[in-house]
Amino acid sequence: MKLQTFGGSYPQAAVVGVVGVVDRREVPAEFAAAVEEYELQRARAAAEVIGRTFEDGKPRAVPGSVFVVAQEFRAAYAEGVAG
Numbered sequence: 001m002k003l004q005t006f007g008g009s010y011p012q013a014a015v016v017g018v019v020g021v022v023d024r025r026e027v028p029a030e031f032a033a034a035v036e037e038y039e040l041q042r043a044r045a046a047a048e049v050i051g052r053t054f055e056d057g058k059p060r061a062v063p064g065s066v067f068v069v070a071q072e073f074r075a076a077y078a079e080g081v082a083g
Contacts, residue, residue, distance in 0.1 A: 042063075042064050045062060045063045045064065046065075049061075049062045049063070050062075
């Protein structure tokens with residue numbers, strides 16, 4: 001298994017810590033096309049958001065980003081708890 005770890009703290013931005021693990025294993029051949037398409041879709045979405053932000057100056061969250069995924073998780077969890 002090929003793993004890459006990263007981390008750091010940034011006291012100049014209040015108290016922010018970042019830690020992560022990146023899985024660097026090779027994708028099995030039968031899934032390679034799907035993974036490549038997924039990565040291309042994320043890159044296109046990020047480029048579109050950056051382009052729109054550059055055009056009108058309004059900040060936007062990138063689909064699939066940690067911020068968006070966390071918001072989706074919180075909403076789903078709240079719905080599950082309430083339901």
